[in-house]
Amino acid sequence: MAEFSVIGKPFPRIDAKAKAMGDAKYTADMRLPGMLYGKVLRSPFPHARIRQIETARAKGLTGVRAVITAADTPKIKYGLVVDDELPLCDDRVRYVGDEVAAVAAIDRDTAEEALDLIEVEYEELPAVFDPEEALRPGAPVLHEQFPNNVASHLNFERGDIEAGLREAAVVLEETFRTQCHHQYYMENVAALANWSEGKLTIWCPLQFLEIPRQLLAKALNLRLSDIRMIQAYVGGGFGGKLDQKLPVVTALLALKSRRPVLCEHTREEEMQAARPRVPMIIRLKMGARKDGVITAKDTQIIADNGAYSNWAQGILSTAATRVDSAYRYRNIRTDAKLVYTNKTPTGAFRGFGNPQITFAVGSMIDMLARELGIDPAEMHRKNATQTGDVTAHGWVINSCGLTECIDRALERIGWPAKRQQKTFGRGLGVACAIHVSGNRIIGDYDGSAAFVKLNEDGRANVICGEGEIGQGANTIFAQIAAEELGVRYEDVDMSVADTDVTPFALGAWATRVTAIGGNGVRMAARDAKRQLLEAAAEKLEANPDDLVIREGVISVKGLPGRSLTVADAVKASMYKKGGTPVIGRGQFSVDTTVQVGKEKFGNIAPAYSFACQVAEVEVNPETGVVKVLRVVAADDLGRALNPLSAEGQVEGGVVQGLGYALCEELVFEDGRVLEPMEYEVPTAWLAPNVESILVEPIDPFGPYGAKGTGETPLVPVAAVIANAVCDAVGVRITSLPITPEKIRKALKAKQEAAGR
Amino acid sequence: MATRIPMSFTINGDRYEMELPPQRTLLELLRDELGLTGTKESCGAGICGACTVLVDGQPVSSCIKMAFQVKGREITTIEGLAPGGQLDPLQEAFVRHGAIQCGYCTPGMIIIAKGLLLQNPYPSEEEIYEAVGSNICRCTGYVKIVEAVRAVARGER
Numbered sequence: 001m002a003e004f005s006v007i008g009k010p011f012p013r014i015d016a017k018a019k020a021m022g023d024a025k026y027t028a029d030m031r032l033p034g035m036l037y038g039k040v041l042r043s044p045f046p047h048a049r050i051r052q053i054e055t056a057r058a059k060g061l062t063g064v065r066a067v068i069t070a071a072d073t074p075k076i077k078y079g080l081v082v083d084d085e086l087p088l089c090d091d092r093v094r095y096v097g098d099e100v101a102a103v104a105a106i107d108r109d110t111a112e113e114a115l116d117l118i119e120v121e122y123e124e125l126p127a128v129f130d131p132e133e134a135l136r137p138g139a140p141v142l143h144e145q146f147p148n149n150v151a152s153h154l155n156f157e158r159g160d161i162e163a164g165l166r167e168a169a170v171v172l173e174e175t176f177r178t179q180c181h182h183q184y185y186m187e188n189v190a191a192l193a194n195w196s197e198g199k200l201t202i203w204c205p206l207q208f209l210e211i212p213r214q215l216l217a218k219a220l221n222l223r224l225s226d227i228r229m230i231q232a233y234v235g236g237g238f239g240g241k242l243d244q245k246l247p248v249v250t251a252l253l254a255l256k257s258r259r260p261v262l263c264e265h266t267r268e269e270e271m272q273a274a275r276p277r278v279p280m281i282i283r284l285k286m287g288a289r290k291d292g293v294i295t296a297k298d299t300q301i302i303a304d305n306g307a308y309s310n311w312a313q314g315i316l317s318t319a320a321t322r323v324d325s326a327y328r329y330r331n332i333r334t335d336a337k338l339v340y341t342n343k344t345p346t347g348a349f350r351g352f353g354n355p356q357i358t359f360a361v362g363s364m365i366d367m368l369a370r371e372l373g374i375d376p377a378e379m380h381r382k383n384a385t386q387t388g389d390v391t392a393h394g395w396v397i398n399s400c401g402l403t404e405c406i407d408r409a410l411e412r413i414g415w416p417a418k419r420q421q422k423t424f425g426r427g428l429g430v431a432c433a434i435h436v437s438g439n440r441i442i443g444d445y446d447g448s449a450a451f452v453k454l455n456e457d458g459r460a461n462v463i464c465g466e467g468e469i470g471q472g473a474n475t476i477f478a479q480i481a482a483e484e485l486g487v488r489y490e491d492v493d494m495s496v497a498d499t500d501v502t503p504f505a506l507g508a509w510a511t512r513v514t515a516i517g518g519n520g521v522r523m524a525a526r527d528a529k530r531q532l533l534e535a536a537a538e539k540l541e542a543n544p545d546d547l548v549i550r551e552g553v554i555s556v557k558g559l560p561g562r563s564l565t566v567a568d569a570v571k572a573s574m575y576k577k578g579g580t581p582v583i584g585r586g587q588f589s590v591d592t593t594v595q596v597g598k599e600k601f602g603n604i605a606p607a608y609s610f611a612c613q614v615a616e617v618e619v620n621p622e623t624g625v626v627k628v629l630r631v632v633a634a635d636d637l638g639r640a641l642n643p644l645s646a647e648g649q650v651e652g653g654v655v656q657g658l659g660y661a662l663c664e665e666l667v668f669e670d671g672r673v674l675e676p677m678e679y680e681v682p683t684a685w686l687a688p689n690v691e692s693i694l695v696e697p698i699d700p701f702g703p704y705g706a707k708g709t710g711e712t713p714l715v716p717v718a719a720v721i722a723n724a725v726c727d728a729v730g731v732r733i734t735s736l737p738i739t740p741e742k743i744r745k746a747l748k749a750k751q752e753a754a755g756r
Numbered sequence: 757m758a759t760r761i762p763m764s765f766t767i768n769g770d771r772y773e774m775e776l777p778p779q780r781t782l783l784e785l786l787r788d789e790l791g792l793t794g795t796k797e798s799c800g801a802g803i804c805g806a807c808t809v810l811v812d813g814q815p816v817s818s819c820i821k822m823a824f825q826v827k828g829r830e831i832t833t834i835e836g837l838a839p840g841g842q843l844d845p846l847q848e849a850f851v852r853h854g855a856i857q858c859g860y861c862t863p864g865m866i867i868i869a870k871g872l873l874l875q876n877p878y879p880s881e882e883e884i885y886e887a888v889g890s891n892i893c894r895c896t897g898y899v900k901i902v903e904a905v906r907a908v909a910r911g912e913r
Contacts, residue, residue: 012851019859020847020866022794022834029793186798186806186860186894235796235860236894267799470858470895644854648896652857655897677801684889684898 005550006483007704010644014475014494015233015468027190027205027232032260035192036065036104038253039111040246040263041118042273043093043100046342046671047127047140050091050100050120058103058117063110066257067118069101073252074221080211080243080442081313082151084143085345087219087248093122094142094307095342096672097273099245104253104261127342129671131304132281134339142307142340151305152313152338154320156599158392164296164331168287170371171296176284176360177735178718180304180666181277181659182270183349184681187235189274190264191247193254200227200254204247205234207469208507209499211442216248220255227251231497234469238656239348241469242509243275243310271676275347276666278315278338279304282360288368292379297329301336301357306345312338314441315346318353321600323361325391325608326402326434327383332392342671348509350653350714354435355660359736362431362719367732376723377415377430380612381406385434387697393595396603399699399707401636402432405612408693409634413614425619427728431719432612436605437701437708439510440592446512446606447589448520449503452481452528454582456574458552458567460485460528463495465502466517471710472645473513477521479641480703484525485532486549487566503587511708514641515607518703520588528584535573535582536564606701609712610636613654615720619728621747624740626662626725628688631717635692638699638707650692650713655682657717662686662737763827767792768836782818782826783807786833794834794863798892805891808864808871809833815871815887834863837870846870849904857895864891869905879909 018024055067070090077083089100101118105111128134128142134149141147165171191204200222206212209229217224234241246263253261265274285298301319305312320336351358365383369376385391387400410416410430418428440446450464462481468474478492485492495502506512533544536554540547546557555563564572573582593602612634618627633650640646659682667674692713698705718736726732731746760775767790776785786792786809795818798806802820809818810832837844846866849855856862865888872879872887879887884905888898 010854012854013856015859016851016856017843017847019856019862020843020850021838021841022792022863024859025793026796026860028797029787031791184892184894186804186858186892187796188798234858236858238894267801470860472857648854648857648900651897651899652895653897656894677799677803681892681894683892684885684902687898690897690899 004483006479006489007641008639009642011475011479011489011642013472013645014478024233026187026235027192027203028262028264030192030203030232032192032194035260035262036106036257037108037111038102038104038250038261038263039115040099040249041101041115043089043096043098045093045122045124046096047125048093048122049125050089050093051123052121053101054119055101058114061110061114061117063106064103064114065259066104066253067101067114068252068256072256076219076221078215078219080310082309085308087252095344097344098307099249102249102253104257127671129341129343129668131302131339131341134341142342146340149340150337151309151340152316154317154600155335157333159331161296161298161331161333165287167289167295169290170368171285171287172364172367172371173285174364174367174734176282176363178280178356178359179736180279181349181664182666182679183238183240183276184679185236185238185240188265188267188270189241189244189246190262191250192260192262193250194260195254195258198226200251201230202247202251203230203232205232205241206244206247207234207237207241207509208467208505209465209497210504210506212247213499216251219248220251228500231467237469237508238350239352239509240275242348268676271666271679272673273344275345277349278312278346278353280319280356282357284360284364286364286368288372290372292369292372292374292382294327294329294383296331299334303336303338304346305338305340306343307340308345310345311348312346315348315353317595317600319357321393321595322354322434323357324393325395326385326432328385328389329392343668350656350711352711354715355718358431358433358715359718359722362716363722363734366723366726377406377410380430380432394601394603395608397608398701399607399638399697400610401695401697402610402612404695405610405634405636406432408695409612409614409632412632412691412693413616413630415614425621425728427619427724427726428614428616429720429722429724429727430612430614431716431723433610433712433715435609435712435715436510437515437607437609438512438590438605440594440604442506444594446506446516446592448505448517449587450520450524451503452524452584454528454532454566454570456567456570458487458565458570459491459493460487461493461495462521463502464517464521465497465505466513467497467505467508469508471508471649472642473508473517475645476514476518476641480518480521481525484522485529487552491552511609511710511712514706514708515702516588516590518706520586522703523586523588524584526584527586528582531573531582531584532566532569536569539564539569539572607638607699607707609707609709611712611716613716613720615724617721617724617728619725619743621729624743626738628658631688632691632693633713634695635709635713636695636697637709638702639696639705640694641704641706643694646694646709647692649709651690653713654690654717655687657714658682658686658721660736661718661721665737761824763824765827766830768833776823778824780823782821782823785823786818792833792835796860796863805868806861806864808867808891810867810871813871813874815868834867837866844870845908849908853900853904853907855896855900855904861891861893865893865901873909884909
């Protein structure tokens with residue numbers, strides 16, 4: 001195995017010091033001369049026709065510089081997959097929170113006051129909140145181009161589902177329900193836009209810039225290159241900052257007022273009008289042989305889209321297919337629908353449809369194992385995908401540490417011994433997950449590009465647009481560049497993502513940044529190194545192939561006296577007749593396929609990550625309160641390029657998953673979020689001491705064998721906890737979150753049934 | 757012109773005298789009037805702790821504290837912990853232990869931990885959880901934040 005000097009070391013995050021000092025500038029921390037403050041007027045109704053909007057009084061208020069409605073926009077619909085959204089509502093609103101108008105004023109108080117002066121005359125329309133009701137004939141229709149309210153419909157079959165069910169010794173059916181779950185990133189969405197010298201510049205915390213720039217250009221009818229988007233520090237995203245309306249509205253205010261405008265969501269707006277996780281109703285029928293081999297999986301999904309789609313088609317596709325590659329299924333059938341309702345539009349959240357389906361499947365495997373009287377862990381092991389498999393959807397598994405994840409997680413928690421000392425109220429649960437490192441779904445491109453620029457002082461700049469969203473991408477990229485160049489980690493600086501400067505980048509989603517972005521940076525660093533060594537070889541009168549670089553010093557192999565610093569080699573490359581600065585260019589493309597049509601077949605990612613988690617819980621049968629005593633999370637992430645950062649991803653993902661499993665839910669009543677400020681996310685009190693185990697099978701694709709790990713650790717948590725609760729008190733909770741009330745109710749029903 | 761009240765503060769060792777409207781929060785004073793944007797706003801309702809600052813050494817949610825309520829007091833923000841760029845041991849520990857991801861909760865977390873250690877240099881595990889547990893972090897799962905605070909409390913410098 002190669003010896004690395006920077007890769008695999010637990011370096012502190014490259015931006016940690018700036019963040020620890022309060023020096024890192026997030027969007028809402030920025031100020032421009034003449035800057036205005038913007039505010040959005042939102043619909044109070046879940047479904048209504050806009051009769052008339054009167055803005056004269058708002059416009060007349062001193063200090064107000066712009067009041068905009070749909071009349072001030074080109075009224076072009078846009079969307080990632082289907083065009084179903086306008087920047088500001090024209091004649092109809094479709095959810096409580098829909099953007100109707102916006103103002104920009106010299107200060108926040110004036111902007112607020114102006115909002116109150118806008119008069120909107122609405123005519124309420126019948127609304128539909130339940131996706132099953134929205135599918136019924138005669139239900140209110142949200143978008144005329146989707147007369148059945150179905151935004152996306154997938155169905156496919158592999159193998160022979162009926163034969164699989166016949167082969168089974170046991171067949172179980174259950175309906176699982178998952179809730180609306182908010183990303184609850186600590187930094188509320190904000191945008192700062194400035195229209196100057198014929199260019200619209202937008203600073204914002206989006207997780208990617210190029211696709212939003214394309215959508216913005218379309219919606220505002222601007223040339224793509226007239227828009228410059230720059231990523232500010234991102235205060236958490238978790239998928240929620242892939243699609244946001246606020247930058248679009250802020251841009252419109254800047255165009256109208258010809259002044260810089262800053263808009264920020266309040267926390268209430270975040271809860272009512274951001275893009276939380278897609279809730280799903282999952283009907284699952286699965287069969288298994290006596291030995292635990294799964295013979296059939298029959299799935300029906302109804303996903304609650306909310307009022308607009310954006311990423312939700314991709315999320316439905318993920319829920320419909322992803323979990324199928326964690327196990328060696330032969331017979332599967334899936335029917336999945338994405339349904340419009342008059343509620344907050346949903347979107348991406350860590351796992352992208354995968355936690356929803358993994359809760360259902362992970363619970364079902366546990367139910368089958370109990371029915372068959374076998375160890376559920378054994379059932380996971382027996383069906384687990386292996387290296388070299390081509391799965392039911394054509395996914396090519398080049399590295400798979402799933403079995404090792406299962407073995408090591410069980411060993412750490414002491415599974416067999418603990419299972420024997422069974423006491424009522426204490427339980428163990430296990431579940432597994434698969435996730436992608438990349439996902440070829442946008443415009444049939446999945447690759448990455450970067451520049452590496454070397455400075456005359458020997459330091460390097462990595463110029464890359466993939467983006468840092470708090471997940472540690474820039475740290476990993478700096479490590480990769482340092483490793484390739486032979487300079488110290490401390491001698492690499494990272495650019496911010498900036499569409500005028502950084503190469504086209506798809507950005508931070510689908511856990512793609514380390515594996516795909518990392519390869520782009522690696523290529524660029526190698527190109528820079530080649531140029532550097534050519535210059536050094538001339539100076540040292542040696543062959544470039546005989547040169548090595550360590551800690552910023554270039555030397556001739558076997559000749560310790562002959563050396564040159566990287567700084568001097570950069571100068572040597574430049575300061576001569578015909579000399580050039582050292583700028584490496586890296587372009588990298590991934591050989592995957594788009595899962596086409598309704599059939600959804602094809603190898604969508606260059607690498608796949610796996611996980612197994614086990615948890616021990618204590619359930620108080622009187623109160624129904626679940627205390628999570630321990631979570632062991634084994635995560636197959638290929639080579640851990642930075643173990644400290646990888647552990648952080650695992651720990652954070654697990655605790656977010658515990659929120660999903662146990663307490664977090666956006667509850668709607670008539671389309672309005674109830675008690676938005678009472679939304680409960682885990683604090684340190686709820687979080688157990690998560691023990692992470694990094695399983696590192698070397699992947700042939702990823703840089704140095706690395707795969708992604710951003711999303712995977714959240715995916716199995718809800719199933720693990722549901723299984724542990726069932727093990728503790730004998731009740732199966734099939735809807736999330738697993739609240740004390742649901743447990744009490746289930747225990748009561750069980751007692752009553754036993755007493756009969 | 758709305759009413760303005762004259763008030764003075766000591767903020768990170770500097771003395772300020774100003775006239776502010778009565779509805780101005782401490783957070784607005786820091787961020788909007790003084791440009792001390794290290795202190796963050798998140799929930800705006802005193803729930804999450806992102807806006808925590810020290811008032812006479814005590815942690816306070818600055819988003820629900822009115823500026824006039826702290827007139828004459830000594831206020832320390834995250835910018836005040838590293839005068840001249842020399843990091844506080846807590847800041848060092850947060851960096852070294854991987855307790856920082858997106859960084860948005862970080863100033864509030866470091867300040868609340870600072871408040872704890874000022875009052876109680878040798879806190880118990882329970883007391884560390886009490887401090888960290890009153891703020892929200894959405895990235896780290898708290899494991900490394902607790903580790904960092906524990907390390908400083910146990911004398912790691």
